[in-house]
Amino acid sequence: xxxxxxxxxxxxxxxxxxxxxxxxxxxxxxxxxxxxxxxxxxxxxxxxxxxxxxxxxxxxxxxxxxxxxxxxxxxxxxxxxxxxxxxxxxxxxxxxxxxxxxxxxxxxxxxxxxxxxxxxxxxxxxxxxxxxxxxxxxxxxxxxxxxxxxxxxxxxxxxxxxxxxxxxxxxxxxxxxxxxxxxxxxxxxxxxxxxxxxxxxxxxxxxxxxxxxxxxxxxxxxxxxxxxxxxxxxxxxxxxxxxxxxxxxxxxxxxxxxxxxxxxxxxxxxxxxxxxxxxxxxx
Numbered sequence: 001x002x003x004x005x006x007x008x009x010x011x012x013x014x015x016x017x018x019x020x021x022x023x024x025x026x027x028x029x030x031x032x033x034x035x036x037x038x039x040x041x042x043x044x045x046x047x048x049x050x051x052x053x054x055x056x057x058x059x060x061x062x063x064x065x066x067x068x069x070x071x072x073x074x075x076x077x078x079x080x081x082x083x084x085x086x087x088x089x090x091x092x093x094x095x096x097x098x099x100x101x102x103x104x105x106x107x108x109x110x111x112x113x114x115x116x117x118x119x120x121x122x123x124x125x126x127x128x129x130x131x132x133x134x135x136x137x138x139x140x141x142x143x144x145x146x147x148x149x150x151x152x153x154x155x156x157x158x159x160x161x162x163x164x165x166x167x168x169x170x171x172x173x174x175x176x177x178x179x180x181x182x183x184x185x186x187x188x189x190x191x192x193x194x195x196x197x198x199x200x201x202x203x204x205x206x207x208x209x210x211x212x213x214x215x216x217x218x219x220x221x222x223x224x225x226x227x228x229x230x231x232x233x234x235x236x237x238x239x240x241x242x243x244x245x246x247x248x249x250x251x252x253x254x255x256x257x258x259x260x261x262x263x264x265x266x267x268x269x270x271x272x273x274x275x276x277x278x279x280x281x282x283x
Contacts, residue, residue, distance in 0.1 A: 006021070006023075007020060007021050007022070007081070008020055008022060008106070008110060009109070010105050010106060010109055011105075013101060013102065013105055015076055015082060017082065018076055018081075019082050020073055020075075020076065020102075020106055021051075021052050021073060021074040021079045022071060022072065022073035022106070022110070023059075023070075023071070023072040023073070024070070025060050025069065025070030025071070025072060039067060039069045040066075040067075040068045040069065040117075040120055040143065041068065041069045041112065041117070041119055042059075042062070042063060042066070042068045042070050042071070042119075042120040042121070042122050043070075043071045043072075043103075043107075043119055043122070044059050044070060044071065044073075044122050044123075044127075045121060045122070045123035045124065045127030045128070045130050045131055046072075046075070046078070046124060046127045047124045047125035047149075047254070048192040049165075049188060049189065049192060050074075050125075050127070050181075051074040051078045051079030051080075051181045051182060051188070052072050052073060052074045053079060053181055054079075054181050055072055058256045058257070059072050061264060062122070062263075062264050065264050065267075065268055066271065071110070071112070073106060075098055075102065076102065077090075077184075077187045077188055077191045078182060078187075078188045079181060079182055079188075080183055083183060083184035083187035084184070084187040084188075084190075084191045088191075089191075089194055089195075090191045090194065090195040092198060092200050092201045092204055094191075094195050095126055095129050095130050095133060096133055098130050099130045099131075099133035099134040099137065100133065100134075100137055103130070107119075114138070114142070115140065118140075118141055118143040119141055119142055119143065120142070120145065120146075121134060121135070121142060121145040121146065122145075122146045122148070122267075123145070123146070123150070124148045124149060124254065124256060125148070125149050125150070125253065126151065126192070128147035128148055128149060128150035129147075129152070131145045131146075131147050131150075132145070132150060132152070132206055132210065132213065132217075133206065133209050135209075135213045135214075135215055135217070136208075136209035136210070136213050137212075139212070139213070139214045139215065143215065143275075144217070144218070144274070144275070145215060145216075145217055145218070146218045146220065146270075147217060147219050147220070147233075147236070148219075148220045148221070148255050148256060148263065149220070149222065149225055149227065149232075149253050149254070149255065150219060150221075150232055150233065150236065151227075151232060152206045152207070152232055152235050152236055153206065153232075153235065154196075154201060154202050154203075154205075155228055155231070155232075157226070157228060157229060158196070158227045159196070159202075161226045162193055162197060162227075163197070166193055169189055169193075175189070207235075207239070210235070210236060210239040210240055211239060213240045216242055216243075216244075216274050216275070217240055217242075217244070218243075218244045218245075218267060218270045219233040219244070219245045219246070220233075220246045220247075220248065220255050220263060221233045221245075221247055221248070222247075222248050222250075222253060222254075222258060222259075223247055223248060223249050223250070223251060224250065224251060224252045225251075225252055225253045226252055228253075230247060233245045242274075244273075246266045248262055248263075
């Protein structure tokens, strides 16, 4: 597998001069080439404090197990992408804007045409919510989506954990630990935490979007998730017909880090069972 980090300019959005960091994950292709057109494409959507690099080798491992191509990117404000402006405060619809505006603009800039070859999405936490929103608004563009530790509504446990993260960021060294992954770590942390801790965000919900989703979903959550109860994936299962759910014991908010092998295995089995396809062969 090879991965090459680069940035692409995005136009047509409110952020002037926006550049987004991205990686292609591909098999048996020269690093300077685009991925082959024939293989399915999985787009990876990171969590609220994530970035391209913070995925580490998980996207490559999953794509190799499935025989997929992969696209990993850092959302605006994260990683090596254009930081959030100092006076910019993300509003409660920030995940909707990422799904409806930024992701389509990125795909267009990279020459990806989901109307011709449908995408797969793999989202974690906020990225999983973005995947659900995209699935609702672009139903003809997705083959399926894997949502890991998704947020479909706001729970007290999430707010309490974010408040603890704020203390850890200021007083317990979290800022220094995150700084290696972001050009502007304050852009990433405060963009995320201020949006979630806005009192208006307590009424945020994805119920209208869930009711519009038609593509197959695999929802994965750790039993010990510190940012949400199992009601998150139970809500998705009850609302989106045909959803497959996987609950992992001894697992927190990041199943792809806590139990990577279990997640890769679950995705492979779901694809075989749901889409009646032969088991993928590792490349």
